[in-house]
Amino acid sequence: MRLVSVNRLQAGMKLGKKIYNDEGLVLLSDGVELTDALIKRLAKIDIGYIYIEDSLTEDVEITGMLQDETRNQALKVVRNQFQQMSGASGITKGFYHLDKKFSKVMDSILDDLATQEDPMIMLLDMHTADNYLYAHSLNVCLYTLVLGIAYGYSREELRVIGLGALLHDIGKTQIPVKIVQKPGMLSDEEFRHMQAHTEIGYRILKEEPNIPLLAAHCALQHHERIDGSGYPRGLTGPQIHEYAKWLGVADSYDAMTSNRIYKKAMLPHQAVEALYVGSGTLYEQKQLELFRDRVAIYPLGLTVKLSTGESGVVVKIDPSTPHRPVVRVLNGPEGEPVVPFELDLGSKLSVVIVDVTDEDGVVVRTT
Known part of the structure; x- marks a missing residue:
């Protein structure tokens, strides 16, 4: 599962987690395929980020704090x-x-x-x-x-x-x-x-x-x-x-x-x-x-850029070091796809997260 800005959604993506209305009732179920109309509706009701299904991170499970x-x-x-x-x-x-x-x-x-x-x-x-x-x-x-x-x-x-x-x-x-x-x-x-x-x-x-x-x-x-x-x-x-x-x-x-x-x-x-x-x-x-x-400052499913120039998705968080998660690297320094591998920032201290990126590579600076 991957966390994506609503502004970066594309038709054909599938919803990874349910979306609720203010009464706690399900508005959209997980697995729903997004259409242009649904994406416009999501933007209209002021939801900033949603989880989508992603073959490269399909094993990442996002569980809520409550049942x-x-x-x-x-x-x-x-x-x-x-x-x-x-x-x-x-x-x-x-x-x-x-x-x-x-x-x-x-x-x-x-x-x-x-x-x-x-x-x-x-x-x-x-x-x-x-x-x-x-x-x-x-x-x-x-x-x-x-x-x-x-x-x-x-x-x-x-x-x-x-x-x-x-x-x-x-x-x-x-x-x-x-x-x-x-x-x-x-x-x-x-x-x-x-x-x-x-x-x-x-x-x-x-x-x-x-x-x-x-x-x-x-x-x-x-x-x-x-x-x-x-x-x-x-x-x-x-x-x-x-x-x-x-x-x-x-x-x-x-x-x-x-x-x-x-x-x-x-x-x-x-x-x-x-x-x-x-x-x-x-x-x-x-x-x-x-x-x-x-606080998990880098939530599961978030796309991040590393000091090595590589980018990937946060797939695990150690409660003892929440600011240094495990990142599944998906792209090399030039943005080229690579064979996915996991990098534990909790043990690889020379590498840090320098940016948070959207799916299209647009960077949100952290400093």
Whole structure:
């Protein structure tokens, strides 16, 4: 399987992984042969990259972080509650009737992650951008939990931070849709409305007897930054709860790697580089270091160029050295096809990835 930009798709290619809509339902099944009409449809619904079948990498299996049943149930619970609250005249409805569902979903997510010996932050299943909020809530929850597991939190601590992450944007249900889904830059007044989602989310969650108060603080503080430049209160490092700091990193990463109405998604390595610009100012350096060590910055199936001039596809990732994957070399220094062979960058330290390329050889610079 190979990861390809939607802009580089060609008719006749076959889809390697399912594409889901915002309700977690299958929009296109794996194995579907792409036509010009389907390619135009994919571009229209703001999907940036998809996996395609490829004879040279047919043995590369891309597995999700969650089982399909767990993922779909989590999206359903988030979607149903958020939709019930959207457009409400006041913040009066709570989670009394749904708290058990959220707890059950969180247990299922933690159970799925527990089956993975060394869970990593991977490029997740492809979703449409029909409603970014639902998939974003689940993605941020998963990323935050992977970081929490690596950090050594107990299961109960993971449940609390996981609920905080899953519900961190609940306040956006009370922001006008025209602002939340605006395709361009927000005006100063609109941005002030958007910023209010943190305090609204806190007020919603803190009143719920079955939602931990720390989860409410995650909603309140996930846009605070350690240098005091965040919102809503301009808190500095020691004043921001540790959970909210982890959540801030995960939230920013998912925003960068998601295709939005107004911006194209970054690839993981680009997003990590962007996060590191804020090391020690926006984010804690030690947290970013752990994040870097837990994210697959070069996803399976990605086409890369090596310092030798050769190019190939990432086919294996060692959790202990995720930034130095195994690459199946397919082309020589002049772009000529070669007999495929695998190069383990974890042991071949003199070779590094210098570029990420699309199928037609267009290069996205990494430095």
